[in-house]
Amino acid sequence: MSILSKPYFHDEEAAHTFLEGILWPLSKPICPNCGGFDKAYKIKANVAKKVRVGLWKCAHCRKQFTIKVATVFEGAHIPLHKCLQATYLLASSKKGISSNQLARTLEITVKSAWFLSHRIREAMRDSGVAPIGGEGNIVEVDETYIGNDKSKPKRRGYQHKYKVLGLVDRATGKARSMVVADVNAKTLLPIVRENVARESRVMTDDAGYYKKLGRHFKAGHGVVRHSADEYVRADDETVHTNTIEGFFSIFKRGMRGTYQHCGPQHIHRYLAEFDFRYSNRVALGVDDPERAAKILFGARGKRLTYRRTNIAQA
Numbered sequence: 001m002s003i004l005s006k007p008y009f010h011d012e013e014a015a016h017t018f019l020e021g022i023l024w025p026l027s028k029p030i031c032p033n034c035g036g037f038d039k040a041y042k043i044k045a046n047v048a049k050k051v052r053v054g055l056w057k058c059a060h061c062r063k064q065f066t067i068k069v070a071t072v073f074e075g076a077h078i079p080l081h082k083c084l085q086a087t088y089l090l091a092s093s094k095k096g097i098s099s100n101q102l103a104r105t106l107e108i109t110v111k112s113a114w115f116l117s118h119r120i121r122e123a124m125r126d127s128g129v130a131p132i133g134g135e136g137n138i139v140e141v142d143e144t145y146i147g148n149d150k151s152k153p154k155r156r157g158y159q160h161k162y163k164v165l166g167l168v169d170r171a172t173g174k175a176r177s178m179v180v181a182d183v184n185a186k187t188l189l190p191i192v193r194e195n196v197a198r199e200s201r202v203m204t205d206d207a208g209y210y211k212k213l214g215r216h217f218k219a220g221h222g223v224v225r226h227s228a229d230e231y232v233r234a235d236d237e238t239v240h241t242n243t244i245e246g247f248f249s250i251f252k253r254g255m256r257g258t259y260q261h262c263g264p265q266h267i268h269r270y271l272a273e274f275d276f277r278y279s280n281r282v283a284l285g286v287d288d289p290e291r292a293a294k295i296l297f298g299a300r301g302k303r304l305t306y307r308r309t310n311i312a313q314a
């Protein structure tokens with residue numbers, strides 16, 4: 001039986017129960033208005049009386065709510081079971097899934113699919129600011145150019161492309177990437193210092209802007225000489241940036257194949273999506289259902305701020 005035949009992907013009541021199970025510890029309701037724990041009772045859905053599925057009423061503050069309140073799905077005018085299907089599809093497709101394909105699969109408009117997938121990307125976003133790496137860990141650092149930043153004049157070379165800095169912690173397998181304004185020491189070094197723990201060992205290629213990076217890291221700085229066609233150092237095979245380059249190649253294949261048009265205001269969301277899937281990949285012991293559950297867990301406490309007249313605040 002395919003996992004996509006599970007009731008919570010098709011039935012609204014089951015979808016609410018499923019998400020409640022993920023977001024409410026001990027399956028006891030928590031009121032998003034007053035924080036009251038296990039003090040709410042369920043209101044039976046009734047189409048004739050316009051009582052929605054998944055509605056609860058807090059016995060403490062008397063306010064009504066659903067599990068979608070204070071999550072990225074709040075205000076989405078798409079049934080929750082379709083939101084869960086979309087979450088699973090985005091969690092399990094290695095290169096991502098286009099809004100066109102999502103719209104066809106869920107039988108919703110392309111515009112709705114686009115907004116829904118951005119809600120899910122927001123849930124994937126790592127809200128932690130703790131640096132990656134640490135004592136005994138190696139962190140690879142590299143940058144790449146991607147896409148076509150339409151806010152910049154189109155020229156030869158890289159100037160019109162997005163500049164992306166990527167970090168991968170080899171020990172944990174986790175990736176973190178971000179759009180940067182410039183590729184030079186002044187811009188890159190503070191970002192790397194902020195995002196990588198001081199105890200780590202860092203690896204980069206021999207680009208000039210990383211030259212002074214080593215002095216900030218206690219375990220030093222390995223440099224692979226790409227300019228001399230060197231991809232692994234002969235005298236120390238831990239010195240390479242092949243892991244972060246592998247991450248960039250997955251990201252580029254996905255962006256090219258699935259997300260062709262991406263504006264400057266959205267590129268960070270796609271990076272969050274690829275960071276998330278890479279950091280929770282099968283090789284690290286995370287399977288598709290678990291990855292989808294992690295997204296749903298991250299849906300809490302985040303709201304999307306897109307202004308759109310036909311998305312009302314629930």
Ligand SMILES: [Zn+2]
Pocket residue numbers: 031032033034035036058059060061062063
């Ligand atoms: Zn309450």
